[in-house]
Amino acid sequence: MSDNASVTITRQSGYQFLVDFGAAIPSLLADEPAPLGQGSGPAPDHMLLAAVANCLSASLLFSLQKFKQDPGTLVATATPEMGRNENKRLRIVGIHVKLELGQAAASIEHLDRVLAQFEEFCTVSMSVRQGIPIHVQVQDGTGAILKD
Structure with missing residues (x-):
């Protein structure tokens, strides 16, 4: 950034x-x-979701590349959880982000270390997370859930 x-x-x-x-x-x-x-x-909520998903994707890629690993295609889907505050105003009360790697987990070295640290590199999600919970799921190219 x-x-x-x-x-x-x-x-x-x-x-x-x-x-x-x-x-x-x-x-x-x-x-x-x-x-x-x-x-x-x-709309503004689309841009917020795009910012969170893009930053998490870039952070995951950065973490993988530190170990000279290629995720292949990387697809992120961000979905809001909507709710109302105490004044009945509509709010985003949570964000669910699914990150899908194009490669099978078995072909990516040091994946456990990558998954343990990549979110810390994301300026946007770590900032947004101070007010809105963000749930991150990572899936490999075979559909196996690696982080939930």
Whole structure:
């Protein structure tokens, strides 16, 4: 993560906002789903889930590469657990992230050490986790659950 990362968000119309990441990165149109918006882009909850899943994926890859291991295809799926707070306001009360490796666990050396440490490298999930529980599951290319 960049130490000076920032975004600028500018309302376009309705609930559509242009997310500007800076000169080197294409902008993104965010929008709320109907009935508030038109659903023409990801909603804020999509972006939160994407940030958590992307950071965990990058951290897992980083940990594997420290041991010169290749996970093959790496697929992450993040799903929110929705609930209401004491004022009956809708909130994300948990995030479930499933990480799927493209390789069988047996072909990845030092996997036990990787699984024990990779989450600590993820700036986003470790920050979000201070307010929202995050459950991480790792599965290998054969479908075997390695971490739950």
